[in-house]
Amino acid sequence: MSIEFKVEAHSGAARAGRLLTPHGEIETPVFMPVGTAATVKAVPQDILEELGVQILLGNTYHLYLRPGVETVRTFGGLHGFMAWPRAILTDSGGFQVFSLNDLRKVTEEGVTFRSHLDGSLHFFSPENAMAAQIGLGADIVMAFDECTEYPADRTRTQASMELTLRWAARSKKYFEEQKEQVPWKEYPVPSTQCPEKGAANTHETASAGNWVLGTGYCTQSLFGIVQGGMDLALRKESAERTIEIGFPGYAIGGLSVGEPRERTREVVEATLEHLPKDKPRYLMGVGTPEEIAEYARLGVDMMDCVLPTRAARHGLLFTSEGKISIKQARHAQDAGPLDPNCLCRVCQRYSRAYLRHLYASNEVLAQVLNTLHNLSFYLDTMRRVRHSIRLGE
Ligand SMILES: [Zn+2]
Numbered sequence: 218m219s220i221e222f223k224v225e226a227h228s229g230a231a232r233a234g235r236l237l238t239p240h241g242e243i244e245t246p247v248f249m250p251v252g253t254a255a256t257v258k259a260v261p262q263d264i265l266e267e268l269g270v271q272i273l274l275g276n277t278y279h280l281y282l283r284p285g286v287e288t289v290r291t292f293g294g295l296h297g298f299m300a301w302p303r304a305i306l307t308d309s310g311g312f313q314v315f316s317l318n319d320l321r322k323v324t325e326e327g328v329t330f331r332s333h334l335d336g337s338l339h340f341f342s343p344e345n346a347m348a349a350q351i352g353l354g355a356d357i358v359m360a361f362d363e364c365t366e367y368p369a370d371r372t373r374t375q376a377s378m379e380l381t382l383r384w385a386a387r388s389k390k391y392f393e394e395q396k397e398q399v400p401w402k403e404y405p406v407p408s409t410q411c412p413e414k415g416a417a418n419t420h421e422t423a424s425a426g427n428w429v430l431g432t433g434y435c436t437q438s439l440f441g442i443v444q445g446g447m448d449l450a451l452r453k454e455s456a457e458r459t460i461e462i463g464f465p466g467y468a469i470g471g472l473s474v475g476e477p478r479e480r481t482r483e484v485v486e487a488t489l490e491h492l493p494k495d496k497p498r499y500l501m502g503v504g505t506p507e508e509i510a511e512y513a514r515l516g517v518d519m520m521d522c523v524l525p526t527r528a529a530r531h532g533l534l535f536t537s538e539g540k541i542s543i544k545q546a547r548h549a550q551d552a553g554p555l556d557p558n559c560l561c562r563v564c565q566r567y568s569r570a571y572l573r574h575l576y577a578s579n580e581v582l583a584q585v586l587n588t589l590h591n592l593s594f595y596l597d598t599m600r601r602v603r604h605s606i607r608l609g610e
Contacts, residue, residue, distance in 0.1 A: 219438040220357070220465055222497045222518075226607045230489070230516040233606040236497055238304040238356040239401070239435035240296060243271040245497065246513040246606075248599045249306060249521040250592055254279050255289075255299040258526055259588040262301050268561075268589070269596050272304035272356075274521045277349050278313030282332050282339070286352035294354020294400045306521075307355040309346050309388070309442075312470070312502070315364040323363060325380070343387035347395065347439075354400050355437065359468060360388035362442040367474040374446035378455050381444045385462050392439045399437055440466040440499060447480055449487045456491035467492050468499040469517075482511065489516045506535050506598045513602045525595045529587035532576045535594045543587065548573040561593035 222245075224234040236243040250257045250265070253276045257265055265273065275295055280286070292298035295305050311328070314321055318330040327342030341349075343361040350358035361384050365377040441464035445451035459467060469488050472481050485500060492498050499519040500512050509520050525535065532543045536556035541548075543555075551569035563572075563586045575583035 219436045220497075222466070222495070224495070226609075228606045228609045229514065231514045231602075231606045232516060232518065233603045234518065236518070238272070238438075240302060240304045240356050241271065243304055244603055245518040246599060246602055247271055247519050248509060248595050249274045249519060250595075251276075251521055251523045251526060252299075253523075254283070255295055257588075257592070258530065259584040260592065262299065264589065265301075265592075266303070268593055269600075270303070270592075272306060272519075273301070275305055275307045275353065275355060276313055277307045277310040277346065277353060278317070278341075280307075280353055281310065281349050282334055286349045290352040290354070290400045292400075294352070296354060296401070304357070305355040306357040306519075307350050307353050307359065308501070309350065309359040309361040310341050311346070311362045312364050314341060315366070323380075325383075327361075328363075343384040344391045347388050347391040351392070351395055351398050351437065352400065357438050357440060357466065358392070360385045360439060360441050360464070362444060362470055364471050364474065365444055365446045367447065367476050369446050371448060371451075374448050374451055377446070378444045378451050381442065382455065382458050382462070385441050385459055389439060389441075389462055389464070392437075396436045396439075399435075401435065438465045440464050440468050440497075442468045442470040442501070443488055443492070444471045445488075446471060447476055447484055449484065452484060452488045453491050456488055460491075460493065464496075466497040466499060468501050470501045472500070473502045478508070482508075482515075485512060485517065486515050506595060509595070510598055510602050513599070513606075522595075525591035526588050529591040530584050532583070532587065534587060535591055543569070543573050543576050543583075545573070555590055556594070559590065559594060559597070561590050561597075563587075563590040563593070 221237045224232045226233040234245045236245055250270055250273050252273045255275060257273060280289060289295055289298045314328050314330045317333045321328050321330040327340055329340050331338055346361040362381040363377050365374050441459040441462060443455045443459055445455040469485060472484060497518045500517045502522060504520055504522045512520060534541045534543055534555060537558040548569040553569055554564040555569055555572060556564050572586060
């Protein structure tokens with residue numbers, strides 16, 4: 218068993234369902250906070266659990282450079298290392314190599330790049346990106362892909378898509394051969410739902426009622442990534458040929474790379490049409506609160522974005538009344554909550570004046586409280602989206 222996915226309700230193109238992973242059940246559509254360096258910046262893990270975070274994302278590129286895969290592996294993977302018992306997804310490193318390295322060199326074999334930390338030379342191939350992700354031990358791992366730059370002409374976009382397809386096949390081959398190397402067995406994870414290797418072939422989970430895990434022990438799941446730039450015909454071809462290779466879930470990559478928002482939506486909608494209805498669909502790296510609700514409406518099941526956490530650290534807060542810049546002087550005497558409609562611990566306890574003071578004073582607590590609110594706002598948005606889908610709205 219690695220994952221199981223059930224769609225339980227539809228409303229138009231939107232679907233609500235459940236994704237069972239080796240580290241717990243996820244209600245979809247789900248928003249995944251980004252924990253780049255094995256931390257969602259400014260928020261301790263116990264509070265992430267209280268906020269209802271069901272799955273978070275780690276960045277292979279950053280963790281590979283620091284603290285290094287071997288260190289994480291000796292702790293039983295990221296779950297043990299960062300003391301996070303729930304599900305984790307890691308990206309393949311391809312996007313960070315693309316976005317953080319102007320000097321990268323791409324060949325058929327892989328990508329040579331320089332560390333943004335110390336300038337040292339490194340090399341990612343589909344095989345060693347998979348090896349890194351197996352060592353990091355996330356529940357869901359991603360095929361190594363090339364994120365096509367924007368803008369790109371059709372010839373370039375097609376060549377990049379073909380490379381991603383060849384890398385997807387190599388990623389899958391390596392993953393299938395090596396997936397038993399996942400380090401979970403060496404370091405027991407408290408909430409693991411997996412039977413021991415070689416144990417009885419079914420296992421009912423306490424929380425999930427009718428879930429029956431398959432035979433054997435848990436492994437990770439490898440998702441494929443659809444590329445094809447902004448070209449809808451290439452997106453279709455990329456989807457069809459990625460499906461031919463065969464994965465338990467599919468991501469839409471290569472968006473939010475500088476294209477207009479309307480174009481993002483158009484590409485997402487066109488790509489979703491070609492993805493299997495019975496598999497989870499993951500839209501990578503997008504979204505304001507309005508956009509993530511809209512993508513869920515189009516039929517996306519999983520999303521991640523640095524926006525709520527990164528914006529929070531810059532004093533930009535999402536509320537039911539729109540975006541607020543807490544640094545503005547107009548909040549200096551405001552005794553009201555940040556968002557009168559938010560039930561998060563920050564809005565229940567503190568005034569806008571105090572949050573503005575913390576931010577203006579460059580206090581560490583400003584980053585903590587701002588991030589807590591923004592994450593709560595995103596998670597609540599997705600809760601409402603799931604509820605609406607189940608009500609058929
Ligand atoms: Zn709040």
